[in-house]
Amino acid sequence: MSDLAMYDVVEKEKKQYIVVKIGGEHYGIDISYIDNIVRLSKITRVPKAPLYYRGVINLRGEVVPVMSLRRRMDLDDDEFTDSSRIIILKLDGGGLMGVIVDEVKEVLSLSEDDIEAPSSTLKSKNSFINGVGKNGDELISIFEISSIIGDNEAS
Amino acid sequence: MDVSQYLDIFIDETSGHIQSLSDNIMELEKEPDNKDVVNEIFRAAHSLKGMAGTMGFKKMQHLTHDMENVFQEVRNDNVKVNSALIDILFKCLDAIENYLETVKATSNEGDEDNEALIKLLNDYLAGGGGEGGGEAAAPAEAPAEGGESGGEAAASDDSADGPLYKKIPVDPELCEKLKGEKQLYGFTIHISKDCLLKAARAFLVFKAVEDFGQIMAFNPSSGDIEDEKFEFDFSFILSTESELDPIIEAIKTVSEIESVEADKVTPEMYEKKEEEAPAPEAAPAAAAPAPEAAPATPAPAAAPAAPAAPAAKAGAGKTNQPANKPVTSRTIRVDIEKLDALMNQVSELIIAKNSLASQSNGSGEIDSQTLHENIEYLERITTNLHESVMKVRMVPIESVVAKFPRMIRDLDRKLNKPMELVMTGEDTELDRTVVDQLGDPLQHLLRNSADHGIESPEDRRAAGKPEKGTIFLNAFQEGNNVIIEVGDDGGGINTDKVRDKAVERGLVTPEEAENLTQKEIIDFLFMPSFSMAKQITDISGRGVGLDVVKSNIEALGGDVTVKSVMGEGSTFTVRLPLTLAIIQALMVEIRDEKYAIALASIMNIENIPKSEIKYVESKEVIHLRGQVIPLIHLDKLLDFEPKEDTEDTMTVVICKKGDTLGGIIVDNLIGQLEIVIKSLGKLDNNKLISGATILGDGEIAMILDVNAVI
Numbered sequence: 001m002s003d004l005a006m007y008d009v010v011e012k013e014k015k016q017y018i019v020v021k022i023g024g025e026h027y028g029i030d031i032s033y034i035d036n037i038v039r040l041s042k043i044t045r046v047p048k049a050p051l052y053y054r055g056v057i058n059l060r061g062e063v064v065p066v067m068s069l070r071r072r073m074d075l076d077d078d079e080f081t082d083s084s085r086i087i088i089l090k091l092d093g094g095g096l097m098g099v100i101v102d103e104v105k106e107v108l109s110l111s112e113d114d115i116e117a118p119s120s121t122l123k124s125k126n127s128f129i130n131g132v133g134k135n136g137d138e139l140i141s142i143f144e145i146s147s148i149i150g151d152n153e154a155s
Numbered sequence: 156m157d158v159s160q161y162l163d164i165f166i167d168e169t170s171g172h173i174q175s176l177s178d179n180i181m182e183l184e185k186e187p188d189n190k191d192v193v194n195e196i197f198r199a200a201h202s203l204k205g206m207a208g209t210m211g212f213k214k215m216q217h218l219t220h221d222m223e224n225v226f227q228e229v230r231n232d233n234v235k236v237n238s239a240l241i242d243i244l245f246k247c248l249d250a251i252e253n254y255l256e257t258v259k260a261t262s263n264e265g266d267e268d269n270e271a272l273i274k275l276l277n278d279y280l281a282g283g284g285g286e287g288g289g290e291a292a293a294p295a296e297a298p299a300e301g302g303e304s305g306g307e308a309a310a311s312d313d314s315a316d317g318p319l320y321k322k323i324p325v326d327p328e329l330c331e332k333l334k335g336e337k338q339l340y341g342f343t344i345h346i347s348k349d350c351l352l353k354a355a356r357a358f359l360v361f362k363a364v365e366d367f368g369q370i371m372a373f374n375p376s377s378g379d380i381e382d383e384k385f386e387f388d389f390s391f392i393l394s395t396e397s398e399l400d401p402i403i404e405a406i407k408t409v410s411e412i413e414s415v416e417a418d419k420v421t422p423e424m425y426e427k428k429e430e431e432a433p434a435p436e437a438a439p440a441a442a443a444p445a446p447e448a449a450p451a452t453p454a455p456a457a458a459p460a461a462p463a464a465p466a467a468k469a470g471a472g473k474t475n476q477p478a479n480k481p482v483t484s485r486t487i488r489v490d491i492e493k494l495d496a497l498m499n500q501v502s503e504l505i506i507a508k509n510s511l512a513s514q515s516n517g518s519g520e521i522d523s524q525t526l527h528e529n530i531e532y533l534e535r536i537t538t539n540l541h542e543s544v545m546k547v548r549m550v551p552i553e554s555v556v557a558k559f560p561r562m563i564r565d566l567d568r569k570l571n572k573p574m575e576l577v578m579t580g581e582d583t584e585l586d587r588t589v590v591d592q593l594g595d596p597l598q599h600l601l602r603n604s605a606d607h608g609i610e611s612p613e614d615r616r617a618a619g620k621p622e623k624g625t626i627f628l629n630a631f632q633e634g635n636n637v638i639i640e641v642g643d644d645g646g647g648i649n650t651d652k653v654r655d656k657a658v659e660r661g662l663v664t665p666e667e668a669e670n671l672t673q674k675e676i677i678d679f680l681f682m683p684s685f686s687m688a689k690q691i692t693d694i695s696g697r698g699v700g701l702d703v704v705k706s707n708i709e710a711l712g713g714d715v716t717v718k719s720v721m722g723e724g725s726t727f728t729v730r731l732p733l734t735l736a737i738i739q740a741l742m743v744e745i746r747d748e749k750y751a752i753a754l755a756s757i758m759n760i761e762n763i764p765k766s767e768i769k770y771v772e773s774k775e776v777i778h779l780r781g782q783v784i785p786l787i788h789l790d791k792l793l794d795f796e797p798k799e800d801t802e803d804t805m806t807v808v809i810c811k812k813g814d815t816l817g818g819i820i821v822d823n824l825i826g827q828l829e830i831v832i833k834s835l836g837k838l839d840n841n842k843l844i845s846g847a848t849i850l851g852d853g854e855i856a857m858i859l860d861v862n863a864v865i
């Protein structure tokens with residue numbers, strides 16, 4: 001009996017996501033991957049790096065590579081505005097990496113039930129999405145962080 | 156006195172003195188008449204003796220004292236220095252080093268008293284240094300009997316120690332008197348450490364026990380106790396007819412008494428004690444389970460007459476007090492200038508903090524502009540602080556290579572091959588962790604050179620070489636690497652033999668072997684358990700050599716290569732990366748981006764008119780002082796748009812990669828800067844860029860990998 005109840009709780013446990021805007025869409029990033037969110041600072045180009053890496057920034061004395069999600073997802077090139085932010089992600093190996101987003105909207109709690117697997121028609125080959133979350137009427141694409149970080153060129 | 160807190164300093168300084176002794180004794184062997192060296196040695200030996208004495212390491216003190224005697228005689232020209240004496244001195248040094256190791260491991264100097272060595276020293280003095288040398292060279296490691304009996308004496312002494320009250324000095328007269336008493340109890344009172352009026356407490360204790368009987372003996376003396384001339388414990392013997400327990404109860408009613416040890420004693424115990432007194436066993440404060448004291452009371456040695464702490468129980472006596480904590484602390488000696496720089500940055504940090512604090516306290520509203528400036532300032536300081544701390548971690552490799560001349564000298568004797576070690580670049584700096592692990596591989600390579608590399612004197616003479624072989628160790632920085640070359644002018648690697656051996660071991664077929672390049676053959680030497688030695692010596696030849704060297708160096712992120720010329724010798728080149736390192740770099744500008752080029756790979760910088768560009772195989776080159784140097788357009792390489800320029804000269808940074816040169820064209824020179832190399836994280840596998848660095852203003856500059864560019 002009590003076992004059953006426990007199971008229920010685990011099922012309903014919610015994960016928190018940072019909702020960001022890139023282009024016209026809203027995306028969710030699992031908060032457990034996030035180290036920090038910083039304002040845009042000077043990005044230094046790294047020659048010969050893959051195009052979707054815009055370069056590196058100085059984050060408190062550490063050199064952190066920064067990726068353009070727009071370039072990664074073959075969208076229009078970044079427009080840097082006042083609301084642009086760099087989200088610093090923690091990598092498995094212990095390093096850090098930044099991704100540029102247009103805007104950070106809010107923190108959202110979603111349970112497993114609120115997230116649908118992307119349908120096969122939506123899920124193209126170069127997808128970095130592993131689900132679509134529903135927040136009222138709004139749809140939020142949940143990023144699969146490992147595939148963003150992964151070096152394999154989107155093909 | 157409790158000296159355990161000085162143990163770290165002792166260990167550190169002793170290693171320093173041992174090293175300086177070793178260096179100077181080597182020097183002395185070369186120039187036996189150099190009085191400066193003798194004086195230096197004398198000073199080091201004297202300091203060693205003093206320190207050992209202070210720490211209560213009696214055996215170590217004894218040995219150094221006798222060494223000092225010898226040096227004294229040398230200084231006064233009463234004894235001549237010869238190689239036999241040097242041999243003895245080195246053995247003494249080894250013995251001292253053993254003491255030090257034991258101290259490091261157990262906080263105690265151990266039982267080895269090196270009687271044999273001391274005897275050797277004294278014999279040498281007695282014999283005026285004439286003969287005795289031949290025998291002196293015989294292994295002095297046979298103090299078996301002396302050492303062991305010494306150890307046992309110590310053991311029995313230990314077992315007799317017990318609580319402090321058993322060590323009360325009792326003169327024979329009193330002893331006789333004690334025998335007349337009915338029943339005697341020994342007491343040791345430990346007073347609480349924060350007690351202010353120790354004498355008063357002691358007085359109360361005495362007052363309490365005197366209700367039961369008469370105090371026969373004190374330790375320290377009653378006068379000293381009244382004058383507070385004792386640490387936190389004192390002992391006495393009480394003659395009484397009462398039971399023990401009520402007395403202890405009475406003592407415990409006195410406040411600030413931490414614990415009481417007490418038991419029956421007999422006058423005979425003190426008689427025996429009397430006999431052993433001349434051989435006091437110095438032991439550092441050891442937390443020993445005292446019979447009644449519930450918490451293990453730290454027991455500082457009580458009185459000068461009885462300088463020992465409560466020793467382990469009788470049974471533990473033989474095993475040399477096992478419970479002592481090993482001293483594992485690792486210390487580092489830092490150049491005072493580096494520390495000063497660190498200190499300066501810390502003071503700047505405090506200033507920055509204060510200015511932030513005053514702003515927040517002031518108007519209540521903070522001007523975001525100033526706040527920003529302050530934060531940037533703070534950031535800069537912390538970055539500098541980080542750099543400085545890294546710099547503190549950098550130590551010269553001297554600390555590991557300094558022992559090698561001595562080692563080669565020993566091998567010279569052992570192998571009967573005259574040779575000497577020439578070292579350069581001992582001041583090359585590497586991160587502490589790397590330096591620590593460098594010792595073994597280097598030692599191995601040197602032994603290898605001594606054993607396999609250098610030929611016998613006869614062979615050398617036949618080959619027209621000087622009889623004395625030369626082994627060299629050169630360290631220097633090249634770009635982002637530290638290179639350490641270890642080699643010899645010996646016979647070189649006989650590749651034919653290595654190939655035969657490889658075939659014999661079934662590693663390659665004879666047909667394949669024919670086509671192997673020299674490099675491939677030499678690589679066999681790095682295979683596990685591949686030994687070329689015809690016979691196994693204790694120096695090398697067990698086949699657990701070069702492969703271990705290779706894996707050790709690779710674990711540090713480096714690599715090993717070999718160059719060998721038959722008849723002329725071989726050189727092992729160890730290349731270690733400077734990952735944590737700080738390098739000197741030239742900052743250059745290309746368009747609006749800044750790049751760093753490691754100063755070590757730069758030959759020179761030239762301003763060259765464009766008209767001097769010549770073409771070889773349709774590639775741009777310049778002809779400079781007799782050398783043809785290919786030009787590298789860095790802007791093209793880094794994907795910049797070609798520059799429309801009107802200038803008719805260009806700035807060329809001429810760099811070298813091994814023996815090849817290349818001229819890198821840059822837009823502007825900024826200047827020389829000391830930079831900290833940072834990893835690029837995910838982007839680290841970049842071909843042109845070896846890392847990045849953060850400049851003083853927080854901006855990032857890429858570090859150009861010259862080896863990839865040229």
